Amino acid sequence: MKEIVFATNNQHKLNELRAIVGDRFRILSLAEIGCHDDIPETADTLEGNALMKARYVKEHYGYDCFADDTGLMVDALGGAPGVYSARYAGPGHDSVANVNLLLKNMEGKTDRSARFITVIALIMGDEEYTFEGRVEGHILTERHGEAGFGYDPIFQPVESDCSFACMSSEAKNAISHRGRATAKLVKKLTE
Numbered sequence: 001m002k003e004i005v006f007a008t009n010n011q012h013k014l015n016e017l018r019a020i021v022g023d024r025f026r027i028l029s030l031a032e033i034g035c036h037d038d039i040p041e042t043a044d045t046l047e048g049n050a051l052m053k054a055r056y057v058k059e060h061y062g063y064d065c066f067a068d069d070t071g072l073m074v075d076a077l078g079g080a081p082g083v084y085s086a087r088y089a090g091p092g093h094d095s096v097a098n099v100n101l102l103l104k105n106m107e108g109k110t111d112r113s114a115r116f117i118t119v120i121a122l123i124m125g126d127e128e129y130t131f132e133g134r135v136e137g138h139i140l141t142e143r144h145g146e147a148g149f150g151y152d153p154i155f156q157p158v159e160s161d162c163s164f165a166c167m168s169s170e171a172k173n174a175i176s177h178r179g180r181a182t183a184k185l186v187k188k189l190t191e
């Protein structure tokens with residue numbers, strides 16, 4: 001079976017990908033190839049960061065690899081938090097702090113439109129590919145729902161009348177940024 005590295009140690013993301021790809025590829029985590037490095041993610045675009053991570057694994061470990069990067073772009077904030085979504089409230093802060101800061105910065109804003117974007121970079125042999133998935137929606141004025149993670153409780157996709165945190169993971173994956181980018185990746189891997 002062909003092997004490919006997913007440049008993550010996020011078990012949730014690994015399980016999701018393995019379930020979709022089935023036995024067509026063996027998907028290895030960073031830990032499984034003995035990579036415990038702090039891989040640089042210093043680009044100022046999602047695509048740049050995804051490519052940086054995938055290239056790092058290819059160059060240092062020799063494996064074909066894919067890597068993802070996600071951001072929440074809010075129009076009234078000029079596209080913030082964007083590529084800095086994970087550390088919006090500063091280094092060492094968690095999702096609770098990120099959501100609190102975003103709600104504060106959105107106080108009084110009438111334009112609440114936003115989108116999640118995921119870019120996945122894939123390196124197979126000498127070829128590089130990128131796949132983008134996005135979902136449009138708006139930022140709620142307070143948290144709704146208990147499921148999901150990150151900004152899910154305050155993001156309502158246009159396809160739904162509740163936040164991502166009110167949806168089952170199947171319903172979210174069917175329309176989400178990551179689900180849509182992943183579908184393009186899987187199509188490439190299995191063609």
Ligand code: IMP
Nearest residue numbers: 068069070071085086095149150151152
């Ligand atoms: P990452 O690139 O997957 O690490 O995502 C960057 C940041 O975006 C994370 O720290 C999360 O806060 C946020 N994020 C990514 N995907 C989602 C999602 O599906 N729902 C809510 N927040 C997300």
